[in-house]
Amino acid sequence: MPGSNLKLTLTICDRTEIPEDLKQGIVTLKQQLTEDLSNLPSHAGEHYLRGLNLPVSDIEGQQYVIGQINNEVIGFAMADYRTAEYNDRSYATMQLVINRGEEKLKEYMRDLFSSLVQNLPPLVKTLRIDVPQGKPEGEFYSKEVGAKVAFNMRLNVSDISQFNIEETIQEAKEEAQKLDEKGYELLYRTTDNFDTVAEDFAPLMERVWNFVEESNEETVKDVEAFPVERVTGRLEYLNAHGAFMHVFLAKHKETGKLVGFTEIAICDTNPIVGNQILTGVIPEHRRQGIGYSLKMQSLVYMLTKTKVRYWETGNATMNAPMLKINEKLGYKLWVTHDCFEIKQNEWEAFLKA
Ligand SMILES: CC(C)(COP(=O)(O)OP(=O)(O)OC[C@H]1O[C@@H](n2cnc3c(N)ncnc32)[C@H](O)[C@@H]1OP(=O)(O)O)[C@@H](O)C(=O)NCCC(=O)NCCS
Numbered sequence: 001m002p003g004s005n006l007k008l009t010l011t012i013c014d015r016t017e018i019p020e021d022l023k024q025g026i027v028t029l030k031q032q033l034t035e036d037l038s039n040l041p042s043h044a045g046e047h048y049l050r051g052l053n054l055p056v057s058d059i060e061g062q063q064y065v066i067g068q069i070n071n072e073v074i075g076f077a078m079a080d081y082r083t084a085e086y087n088d089r090s091y092a093t094m095q096l097v098i099n100r101g102e103e104k105l106k107e108y109m110r111d112l113f114s115s116l117v118q119n120l121p122p123l124v125k126t127l128r129i130d131v132p133q134g135k136p137e138g139e140f141y142s143k144e145v146g147a148k149v150a151f152n153m154r155l156n157v158s159d160i161s162q163f164n165i166e167e168t169i170q171e172a173k174e175e176a177q178k179l180d181e182k183g184y185e186l187l188y189r190t191t192d193n194f195d196t197v198a199e200d201f202a203p204l205m206e207r208v209w210n211f212v213e214e215s216n217e218e219t220v221k222d223v224e225a226f227p228v229e230r231v232t233g234r235l236e237y238l239n240a241h242g243a244f245m246h247v248f249l250a251k252h253k254e255t256g257k258l259v260g261f262t263e264i265a266i267c268d269t270n271p272i273v274g275n276q277i278l279t280g281v282i283p284e285h286r287r288q289g290i291g292y293s294l295k296m297q298s299l300v301y302m303l304t305k306t307k308v309r310y311w312e313t314g315n316a317t318m319n320a321p322m323l324k325i326n327e328k329l330g331y332k333l334w335v336t337h338d339c340f341e342i343k344q345n346e347w348e349a350f351l352k353a
Helices: 021-038 045-052 104-115 138-146 164-181 191-196 196-211 228-240 291-306 322-326 346-353
Strands: 008-016 060-069 072-082 092-097 126-134 148-159 186-188 243-252 257-269 271-281 310-315 332-343
Touching: 008 104, 021 045, 021 060, 021 072, 021 126, 021 291, 021 332, 060 104, 060 186, 072 104, 072 228, 092 332, 104 346, 126 138, 126 186, 164 186, 164 291, 186 191, 186 291, 191 196, 191 228, 191 243, 196 228, 196 257, 196 271, 228 243, 243 271, 257 291, 271 291, 310 322, 322 332, 332 346
Parallel strands: 092 126, 271 310
Antiparallel strands: 008 060, 060 072, 072 092, 126 332, 148 310, 148 332, 186 243, 243 257, 257 271
C-alpha cells in the first residue's frame, strides 16, 4: 500500500515548549476542528497562534502530543487543564485532530491518545472531549476506549441578519422600560471595565455557575466557590485567548444586588461570530422577563455596534425557559455533539489492551 510504511513521529511537550516549526501545522488543524465542531467559519490563524504562544501560566496548562509524517504535522492531541486551587483540577478538556481525509485515522488516533494519557498531570482523572454526532472519531472513544457519552451538547445558532434593526431596538427599549418599572436597572460592562462590578458579580456568578440545568432549580451538586479572583481570573483567561467580553447585567434597585446577566464573547479574529456564553437569573427574580430582556439588549448591541452575524450558544440539556427565550430570538439547532467523559480506569485499560 502506498505510504503504509511511513512512520508517525511524536513530539510530546507542554504548550510553552512547542517547536516553532510545528505551530503552523497545529493552527491549520485547529481551524479544521472549529469548522467541524461549529459548522461556522473558523478564526483567522492568528487566533490559534496567539493561544499557542501564551506564556507559562500559574492557573492553566496544556499538554501536547504532535504527530508528524515526513516532517508534516498530520495530527495532534492536547489536554487543557487547570492548576489554580479554586478550579476543579481533576478533569481536563481534550482535543484530538487528524488531518481531514486521512486514511489511517483510527491508527493515528490510537497513537496520539495513548501518548497523551501517559503524559497527563497526575491530578487529572477525567478527560472530556466533544465530537460532532455521526463522526468516526466518536466510535473510537465509545468502542475502543470504552468511554461513555456523558451528555449531548446542542449548538444553537441565530443568524441575526434576519432581524429588522429598528424594530429590535424598539422592542429592547420597551423590555428595559418594563424592567425599570418592576424595579430593575440594566447595566453593560466589558472586559475593560468589569472591575467596577466584579465584587458584586462574584456571588451572582457563584449561584448561576452551580445551577443544575435539568431541574432548573437550585438543587446543587458540590457547590464550587466563585471568589472575586476567580471572576477576574476567568476574564483574564478569556482575554488571553482573544475573547473580548460584553456583559449585560440586571440590578435589583431596592437591594442594589446584581440578580441576572448574559455575556457574549467576540474575537477580533472572527468578528462575524458572537459566542453567547452564560446566562443566568437567580431563582427569586425569575419569570419577570429579565433573561429575555438581557438577551434583547445584547442582540441590539451586536446588531448596531459589531460585525456579528452568527450568534451561537450551547445547551447541554433541554432547558425549557432557555429554549423558549432562544426560540423567540431566532435560534435554530445547528450541530449536536456527543460529549465523552473518559475516566482514568478506562484509559488504563485501553493502554493494557
Ligand atoms: C434561563 C433563565 C436565565 C431564564 O430567566 P428568566 O428571567 O426567568 O426568563 P424570562 O422571565 O425572561 O422568561 C423568558 C420566557 O421563558 C419562559 N419561561 C421562563 N421560565 C420558564 C419555565 N420554568 N418553564 C417554561 N417556560 C419558562 C417565560 O414564560 C418567558 O416566555 P413568555 O415571554 O413567552 O412568557 C433562568 O431560568 C436561569 O437562570 N436558569 C438557570 C441558568 C441557565 O440554565 N442558564 C442557561 C444556560 S447558560
